[in-house]
Amino acid sequence: MTDEQTESETHRRATEIATGLAHLEGPLLPILHAVQHEFGCVPEDAIRAIAKVLNLGRAEVHGTMTFYPDYRAEPGGAHTLKLCRAEACQSMGGDALADEARRILGIDFHETTADGALTLEPVYCLGLCACAPAAMLDHEVHGRVTAETIGRIAEGVGA
């Protein structure tokens, strides 16, 4: 009972999410997605909660969570810009564009702008290889991306 009382709000909500999805076959990834959707990351408290609901070791949940690049331990910016770094985009000047993007945004990959508006992430292919270079702002896709496109995106999210 004392355990219940000292539980954080994160723990409580993560328990709720995990319990709701525990009936799925192989529920861990769907739960991690749902938790990240709720909190913007998978906090340590949520890992404990998920482990308890699924009757797994905390290390097992942590190990799975950290294996996948999509899951974050800390929240990112309000928006995420994924810039493709793979071959089809390289053939259309993707490397130079990546340098431009870093310069325009003033951050490197895996970093967030100082105002917390935008996180820049590399991605290896968005399936937009015939209109390269490609990028995705949250779920909004962009083709034939130029430095101007990056500038417009940054302006649009207030970065």
Next chain:
Amino acid sequence: MTRVYVPRDAAALALGADAVVVALETEAAVRGLDLEIVRNGSRGMIWLEPLVEVETAAGRVAYGPVGAADVPGLLDAGLLDGGDHALGHGPTEEIPFLARQTRLTFARCGVTDPLSLADYEAHGGLQGLRAAIAMAPADVVQAVTDSGLRGRGGAGFPTGIKWRTVLETSADRKYIVCNADEGDSGTFADRMIMEGDPFVLIEGMAISGLAVEATKGFIYVRSEYPHAIEALESAIATANAHGILGPDVLGSGRAFDLEVRVGAGAYVCGEETSLLNSLEGKRGIVRSKPPLPAHEGLFGKPTVVNNVISLASVPVILAAGPAAYQEYGVGRSRGTIPIQLAGNVRHGGLFEAAFGMTLGELVDDVCGGTASGRPVKAVQVGGPLGAYFPRALFDTPFDYEAFAAKDGLIGHAGVTVFDDTADMLSQARFAFEFCAVESCGKCTPCRIGSTRGVETIEKIRRGEDVPAQIELIEDLCETMKYGSLCALGGFTPYPVMSVLNHFRDEVVSAPQETPAR
């Protein structure tokens, strides 16, 4: 009322299709025009996207690439009657890029409303499933075997043989797993069919379920494809509501349920055993084979793991008969292959054709050369694990065995074109770098060899005893090729060795040149 088609495909959206729809709706309201906008899939001519089509008495007429600002001018020119305009291309089906294709798997993609079951059935949908229901499971498997269909994900394993193994393995539960973790750069056929004709994948999986007596299917889609996920979820809900999925598939008395699962950014999960681990909620670590997934797959049960295109090709095989399908192609590569023309190309997109066209025909004739207008230097076929082919190998026919004979692979049939500004040593370095980033860590040659490979290529760049470094890389590639469980470590040598073999002069002289990054 005039029907106007504006694609919902992610590539069309990336090039501004939604803004075109808004402009059309706004102008239609102002001008009092009666039009119905259908959000179709893409026809696959990405350089013409957003491709707007108008249904006229003489068939569909195409305009593209259409920007929102072009809409008033197009309407002034009589867009709704198929009027002449600088962006006009005449009847869609007569555009050479489309006219010279053989569309079997992609027959409906771009033609229909992907989320309309009625449209799907009106264009031949569900005929394959109905045929399969009338057959014994072993006969369905035999039909797929007879068609000569091989795994379109890249491995090229005969689909019918895989299915037979699962059918002959008895268990209380079996699974169909669709590998929609299309992570290879230069490939987008899976994405296009999931967005442009999701019912064909659902139908193919249901047929597979009936054939091997599996009652549950999973589609494992990468998280980078939100539009495909949305289309699949919607189509599955419709299929459930109409009894195509569920406890009684089209009144057959047999059950088949389908669930979409979303990946989490790990490239290696495109490898079938790590995909299975991921579905089970584990780290996406590669498993050793045996046991084959067909014997002990998902949760230890017999499992068919097939790529999207393999499964989406099954309905037409059952509907038209295996003989009709296997008439196409060459040698042991039967049927058609949806080739994806990508990178630095003038006319890029999806080109479905019978196996056997040469690489040169594809790059020079179909693509019309590079987007930059510069000469083609190299073509990477088969994604990040595929070899770079120089012009000297452009006579290679698109066929599993022919590419293997040239130390390459067709993989998922992605063709990425590079012009003469490409720095081939950088491309070899990237192959190692990508492997290092994406390695699951199970096999030492892949986990550590990839990083040693990057370092060795940097030594070549600095001009440190180049012949010795090349020898080291050759040895390393040999170790990775034979010492890795899966294709990530095992095939990374393909792009690397192709650069060493076909662009050796450039590698040797690289130190004198400016590094690309």
